[in-house]
Amino acid sequence: MVTDQYQYGDFTTAYAIAQIEGEERRLLKWRDAQVTSARRSAYTTFGVATGLNLLFLILAFHFLGREVAARDRITAQSEEIRALATGLEKRVQERTHELQTSNQELEAFSYSVSHDLRAPLRTIDGFSLALYEDYGDKLDDQGRDYIHRVRNGVQRMGQLIDALLQLSRVTRTDLVREATDLAEVARSVAADLKASDPDRNVRFEIPGTPMLAQADPRLLRIALENLMGNAFKFTAKTPNAVIRFGSYPEDGVNVYFIRDNGAGFDMKYVDRLFTAFQRLHGDRDFKGSGIGLATTLRIVRRHQGRIWAEAKEDQGATFYFTLGS
Structure with missing residues (x-):
């Protein structure tokens, strides 16, 4: 017996076709959902990457600005240090010149002390000795004591001058x-x-x-x-x-x-x-x-x-x- 529908077990051909079409629709729907999800993920990834790139650029410009500012500060400080060093060197040269001048004046003073002051001391010592030797027998004990005191004072003054000159030389001599x-x-x-x-x-x-x-x-x-x-x-x-x-x-x-x-x-x-x-x-x-x-x-x-x-x-x-x- 021939009919428009053929039986195959418990299923009919129309039912099988309907099942296949339903499965295709389900797979299409699932694929559409997957495509949509992938598109959303791509948009999200792109957005995050773009944000990170912008953040990186902002940070890069920030640190670059700080680096430029730091270099400007270092350059300014270097110029200031260079100016201070130049000024300091000039002041050192001035002080060195003043010190050399002072040493020359001190040497001139030492020469004056050793010659100009010693000359009258030698005169006093010489004449007091002559007075004692030539007229000592005509003087009493008090007179001779005065002469001794004069000579002792002259000798002490000479020793004091020697000590001062030594103090001056100790300060100026090379170590x-x-x-x-x-x-x-x-x-x-x-x-x-x-x-x-x-x-x-x-x-x-x-x-x-x-x-x-x-x-x-x-x-x-x-x-x-x-x-x-x-x-x-x-x-x-x-x-x-x-x-x-x-x-x-x-x-x-x-x-x-x-x-x-x-x-x-x-x-x-x-x-x-x-x-x-x-x-x-x-x-x-x-x-x-x-x-x-x-x-x-x-x-x-x-x-x-x-x-x-x-x-x-x-x-x-x-x-x-x-x-x-």
């Missing part, structure tokens, strides 16, 4: 550091002091081993002559005088000292100790110019060191100093 055995210098100074007064009962204690330092030997000898000379002078009334020179390390620096058991001094006057013309003892007790310690202070400072003292009255004094690097 030449070299390996210097301070113990050897101290022994030489001690020998000179003993020779100046052979009858003195004084013992010097100086290390027999080298005591090396990078220092100017000429200036260090002047410093030790002043310090050890003071110790020698202020132990004059001490029966068993002892003068010791030594050193010890402290904070990576050698500290040198000269210690004596002489007259000492009151520590409340220690601030006056290294000032020129300041003396803690009367001239009648101990002769001196009052310039030796001021000279020593300048020598130590020129070596980038420091100097200080400790003492007790009638129990001696100790002077310490360092010499820098």
Whole structure:
């Protein structure tokens, strides 16, 4: 039996076609949804990428602006530093010229002191000596004492001039550091002091081993002559005088000292100790110019060191100093 529809199992041809068409519509709908979703994702990605690019450009221009501003500041600062350096160099040249002029004036003054002031002193000393030799027998004891005082004053003035000239030379002379055995210098100074007064009962204690330092030997000898000379002078009334020179390390620096058991001094006057013309003892007790310690202070400072003292009255004094690097 022939009909318009053919049976195949439980399904008819029309039903199968309808199912296929439905599946196609579903697949088309799903594909459209996928295309729409992909389009949205593409638009979103494009938007985000565009935003990020804009943000990157904004940040790039911001940092570029800061970099340009920083370079401008650095350029301005460099110009300012260059101008300051030029001005500083000019001021240094001016100060150097002023210092050279001052040194020349000081040298001229030193020459004047050593010649112009010494001439009348020699005249006074010479005539006072002639007066004593030629007319001393015609003068009484008081007259002869006056002449002695005049001559002592002239000699003291000469010593004061020598001390002032030495102070001036110490300030102006070139500092030449070299390996210097301070113990050897101290022994030489001690020998000179003993020779100046052979009858003195004084013992010097100086290390027999080298005591090396990078220092100017000429200036260090002047410093030790002043310090050890003071110790020698202020132990004059001490029966068993002892003068010791030594050193010890402290904070990576050698500290040198000269210690004596002489007259000492009151520590409340220690601030006056290294000032020129300041003396803690009367001239009648101990002769001196009052310039030796001021000279020593300048020598130590020129070596980038420091100097200080400790003492007790009638129990001696100790002077310490360092010499820098």
